[in-house]
Amino acid sequence: MPEVRLVGPNGEQVGIVSIHDALKLAQEADLDLVEVAATARPPVCKLMDYGKFKYESAMKAREARKNQAHTIIKEIKLRPKIDPHDYETKKGHVVRFLKAGDKVRVTIMFRGREQSRPELGFRLLQKLAEDVTELGYVESQPKQDGRNMIMLIGPHKKKAEAKAEKAAAKAQRDSSELDDQES
Numbered sequence: 001m002p003e004v005r006l007v008g009p010n011g012e013q014v015g016i017v018s019i020h021d022a023l024k025l026a027q028e029a030d031l032d033l034v035e036v037a038a039t040a041r042p043p044v045c046k047l048m049d050y051g052k053f054k055y056e057s058a059m060k061a062r063e064a065r066k067n068q069a070h071t072i073i074k075e076i077k078l079r080p081k082i083d084p085h086d087y088e089t090k091k092g093h094v095v096r097f098l099k100a101g102d103k104v105r106v107t108i109m110f111r112g113r114e115q116s117r118p119e120l121g122f123r124l125l126q127k128l129a130e131d132v133t134e135l136g137y138v139e140s141q142p143k144q145d146g147r148n149m150i151m152l153i154g155p156h157k158k159k160a161e162a163k164a165e166k167a168a169a170k171a172q173r174d175s176s177e178l179d180d181q182e183s
Contacts, residue, residue: 007046080120098135101162108149121149
């Protein structure tokens with residue numbers, strides 16, 4: 001008669017029993033007999049509520065997906081002849097994206113005769129990379145792609161770290177506001 005190693009509903013070892021006895025125990029306890037390790041000798045089975053087990057594992061998977069950080073590539077487009085103030089504004093956007101833990105694709109669009117002067121775009125991208133070195137690093141060097149020149153900047157800190165930092169700052173701000181209201 002085939003035998004299985006039986007594990008109880010609370011994880012306790014019942015021992016090696018016949019499949020017939022294991023099924024009888026499962027029916028008495030109103031639980032399911034689930035094969036946990038088929039390759040073991042003898043196979044390991046556990047008494048459990050399989051529906052509840054499937055539900056809890058689905059909830060754990062959903063929770064893990066919810067807490068997962070998705071890296072997003074944000075894009076900023078520039079022109080080679082950009083006004084200093086406009087450059088500062090665009091640089092501010094890049095800084096904000098990097099602080100949030102996102103990657104930034106910086107694209108310089110060349111039009112007409114500007115295409116014959118790619119060094120202008122290259123210098124602009126180098127300047128931008130230098131301005132944001134404390135927040136990010138150049139992931140891919142500037143390269144010409146038809147009418148555009150593209151560079152990818154990655155953040156130094158991961159998306160999850162940035163999210164946690166932002167949540168901590170918000171909690172700190174909320175607690176200081178509560179202290180102000182109480183006094």
